[in-house]
Amino acid sequence: MLEIKNITVKTTDDNKLILDKFSLTIPKGEIHVIMGPNGVGKSTLSKVIMGNYKYKVTKGDILFKKKSILDKSTEERAKLGLFVTMQDPMAIDGVKLSEFLKTALREKEGDVNLYDFINSLDDAAHDLKMDPSMLHRSLNKSFSGGERKKSEVLQLKVLKPEFIILDELDSGLDIDSLKLVCKNINDYLKENSDTAVLIITHYPRILEYIKPDRVHILLDGQIKKSGDRKLAEEIESSGYLSINEVEEAKNYE
Amino acid sequence: MNRILIDKDQFIALKKDSELTIKNDSVLTLVIEENIDLVFNIEKVKTDIYVYAVDKSLSVTINANKEKSICNFYYSNINYDDNKYQINVYHKAPKSEVNLYNHGVNVENNKLLYDVTSKVPKDNKECITNQDNRIINIKDGKSTIRPILLIDNYDISSSHSAYIGKFDDDVMFYLTSRGISVSKAYELLLKGFLVHADPEGITEFMDELSKI
Ligand SMILES: Nc1ncnc2c1ncn2[C@@H]1O[C@H](COP(=O)(O)OP(=O)(O)OP(=O)(O)O)[C@@H](O)[C@H]1O
Ligand SMILES: [Mg+2]
Numbered sequence: 001m002l003e004i005k006n007i008t009v010k011t012t013d014d015n016k017l018i019l020d021k022f023s024l025t026i027p028k029g030e031i032h033v034i035m036g037p038n039g040v041g042k043s044t045l046s047k048v049i050m051g052n053y054k055y056k057v058t059k060g061d062i063l064f065k066k067k068s069i070l071d072k073s074t075e076e077r078a079k080l081g082l083f084v085t086m087q088d089p090m091a092i093d094g095v096k097l098s099e100f101l102k103t104a105l106r107e108k109e110g111d112v113n114l115y116d117f118i119n120s121l122d123d124a125a126h127d128l129k130m131d132p133s134m135l136h137r138s139l140n141k142s143f144s145g146g147e148r149k150k151s152e153v154l155q156l157k158v159l160k161p162e163f164i165i166l167d168e169l170d171s172g173l174d175i176d177s178l179k180l181v182c183k184n185i186n187d188y189l190k191e192n193s194d195t196a197v198l199i200i201t202h203y204p205r206i207l208e209y210i211k212p213d214r215v216h217i218l219l220d221g222q223i224k225k226s227g228d229r230k231l232a233e234e235i236e237s238s239g240y241l242s243i244n245e246v247e248e249a250k251n252y253e
Numbered sequence: 254m255n256r257i258l259i260d261k262d263q264f265i266a267l268k269k270d271s272e273l274t275i276k277n278d279s280v281l282t283l284v285i286e287e288n289i290d291l292v293f294n295i296e297k298v299k300t301d302i303y304v305y306a307v308d309k310s311l312s313v314t315i316n317a318n319k320e321k322s323i324c325n326f327y328y329s330n331i332n333y334d335d336n337k338y339q340i341n342v343y344h345k346a347p348k349s350e351v352n353l354y355n356h357g358v359n360v361e362n363n364k365l366l367y368d369v370t371s372k373v374p375k376d377n378k379e380c381i382t383n384q385d386n387r388i389i390n391i392k393d394g395k396s397t398i399r400p401i402l403l404i405d406n407y408d409i410s411s412s413h414s415a416y417i418g419k420f421d422d423d424v425m426f427y428l429t430s431r432g433i434s435v436s437k438a439y440e441l442l443l444k445g446f447l448v449h450a451d452p453e454g455i456t457e458f459m460d461e462l463s464k465i
Contacts, residue, residue, distance in 0.1 A: 050430050053422060078432035090427050094445020103441055104431040138445070155431060 001028040001196045002049070002163055007060030009041070009048050018044045018055070020221035026163075031189075031197045031210060035232060036218035037240050042200045045218075046084045046165045051077050064163065079108055083161030085152035087168045087200075091141040097151060098135040101158050108159065124157040127184055129177075145172030153181050157188060165198045170206040182209035204232040217243055254292075264454050267291070275300050282454060285309045292316070295324050295349070303450050305458045306330045313340040317349035317380075327354045329447040331461050332394075335364040342371040342382060350381035356446050357387070359394030360465055367398045369413075375405040384413035389420060389446060391465060439465070 002025070009019035018041040026032045036042055048055050049062060051074040061068050069077055092100070098121060106112050125132050128150045140148050149172050156164060166185075170178055186209070189195055199206065207215075207229055215231040216223045217240065225231065225243050234242070255271040259279055266284045274294040275281070283291075285306035292314045293302065298321065304311075308331065317324060328338065342351045351371065359365050371382040382404075388396040398415040420442050428438040443462055444452075452459050 047426075050426075052426055074426060074429040075432055075434050078430055084430060086427070090421075090423055092424055092427065092442070092445070094449075095428075095441050096445075100428070100431070100433075100441065103437055104433050107434060107437060108432045159431060 001065060001194075002026045002198075003061075003063040003066075004049075005061045005063070007048070007062065008058045009044060009055050010058055012054055012056050018221065019048070021060070022218075022222050023060075024216065024223060026196045026198060028162075028194045028196050030213045031199065033199045033201065033207060033212045033215040033232065034218050034223075035201060035215065035235055040218050041221060042218060043087050043167055046086075046167050046198075046200065049077070049165065050074055050082060050084055075107075078104075078161075081162035082165075083156055083159065083163065084165040084167060085149070085156060085169055087171070089140050089148045089152055091143070092139040093141055095139050096136055097139050097154075100139050101155060104155075104159060120158055121154075124154045127157070127187075128154055129180060130154060146174060146177050149173050150177065150181060153184055157184065160192065162192070162194065163196050163198075165200065167200045168202070169199070170201055170203060178206065179209060182206065185210060204229075204236045207232055219243060254290075280450070282450070284455065284458065285311055290314075293324075293326075294318055295322050295351075298322050300324045301450075302326045304328045305455055307458065307461045308333050308336065310337045311339070313338075315340070315342045315351060317342065317344050317351050318346055319349065320346040321348045322346065323350045323352075325352045325354070327449045328356070329449070329458075330357045331447070331458075331465065332357060332359050332363055332365050333361050337366045337368070339368040340370070344371070344373040344377050344380040344382060347377045348379045349377070352381075352383045353385065354449065355384070355386045357389070357396075358443065358447065358465065359388060359390045359396055360392070361394065362392050363394050365394060365396040367396075368401075369399065370401040370403065371411070371413075372403040373406055373409050373411075378406060379408050380406070381410045383411060384415075386414065387416040387446070388418075389443075390418065 004024045006021050006023050007019060010017055034042055044055060057070055062070055064080055102117060121135060125135060130150050140151055143151060149169055173181060212229055215227055215229060217225040255269045257271055257273045259273055259275045259281055260277040262280045264282045266286055268286045270290045272292040275297055278297050278299040280301045283304045288310040290312045295317045296319050355367055357365055365388055367386055369384050369386055373380045373382060384400050386398045386400055396417045398417060400413045400415050402411055425438055443465055
């Protein structure tokens with residue numbers, strides 16, 4: 001579903017190299033994980049996939065459903081079905097969560113039945129145990145850290161993307177909320193079994209709830225090691241220094 | 254000068270200099286149709302004032318005459334030509350609170366000046382006076398904000414923020430990353446920036462907003 005082929009990513013401003021000959025393939029219906037130390041470029045990868053203006057791909061290609069998306073705008077990529085729950089979702093003053101989502105859904109699907117929309121929004125808020133009043137507050141404004149993460153997942157449930165990146169979804173969520181949010185995502189994946197997921201995390205705990213097919217370690221701009229869930233536990237116990245640099249990343253097709 | 258007594262929620266289009274005396278808790282919506290001077294006398298406890306203008310210069314005086322009164326004043330303006338906005342707030346009673354939300358959009362390469370003064374004299378204790386002054390330049394308009402707090406007291410709570418600039422690129426990224434087009438994203442942001450209450454009744458202003 002998503003094929004990242006040998007990309008080199010630099011910052012637009014000052015040409016800082018962040019990803020170097022990075023490759024990763026995620027087939028439809030699979031759940032992959034990227035782990036890696038702070039500042040290694042995990043969030044950058046998610047932003048590059050969404051076409052963020054701060055980064056440029058100077059080499060390589062990104063294919064979604066076999067077509068290059070590099071010349072597509074952020075809006076177009078979202079309409080194709082790509083979605084990132086952001087590590088630090090921004091607050092937007094004056095724009096209500098409900099109105100924002102209605103606009104996004106309208107843009108995607110044309111006409112939106114207001115009654116159905118409100119129902120689906122209320123249901124999603126209920127599933128996530130979000131206070132319904134949050135729907136009518138400015139987007140993420142004075143939401144707590146955990147509430148922001150829930151608001152990201154609420155958006156996902158309403159907009160129904162086909163490829164989902166969860167960038168540190170587990171940071172900011174208490175243990176019960178994490179379980180609940182993961183249950184929501186699992187339910188979504190059951191209903192939409194072709195959906196592929198990329199989880200970015202520092203902790204194996206989230207992987208107890210959302211079972212991954214592959215785990216990749218990002219170091220020095222590239223995937224340095226891939227394996228199954230056990231790899232996440234190895235990292236948890238011995239850190240990244242133990243990664244054998246000689247071992248080449250194998251891409252999982 | 255036009256004298257108007259306000260004793261209930263009202264919607265008024267104004268063409269002439271006016272003095273408005275608020276005699277009851279109320280929500281006041283004003284549409285400014287000429288370059289005029291306005292004086293507000295706050296005589297009651299809770300007043301929300303929404304003022305909308307397209308390409309006007311405006312001069313405002315707010316007299317907070319009532320003890321423990323709260324006045325929220327929202328000035329939303331869209332500008333294509335050079336315009337000036339001057340507002341003076343006088344806390345004439347102790348424990349009075351005035352919150353200003355001055356939000357302007359500069360569409361062309363025009364000049365916009367905000368002169369915003371809040372004044373609390375020595376004998377009026379425990380007043381609250383806040384200013385939120387923001388101007389968004391769509392192009393490269395030249396804008397100036399002069400926030401002035403004249404406070405002769407120690408037990409006053411006050412804050413002011415002044416922002417001149419464009420909509421944040423990261424905000425645009427967030428909105429478009431959900432499939433919203435750039436023009437729709439602008440519309441959402443402009444509405445959030447300029448419309449703080451039910452947009453019913455200000456259809457002309459909403460039309461102007463969607464033209465930006
Ligand atoms: N716009 C930018 N300009 C300059 N440097 C940047 C920019 N964006 C990211 N970087 C740098 O690129 C590196 C990767 O950042 P990124 O946010 O992708 O890290 P991360 O792997 O997500 O880290 P964390 O685990 O802490 O979230 C960091 O060193 C960061 O400072
Ligand atoms: Mg990150």
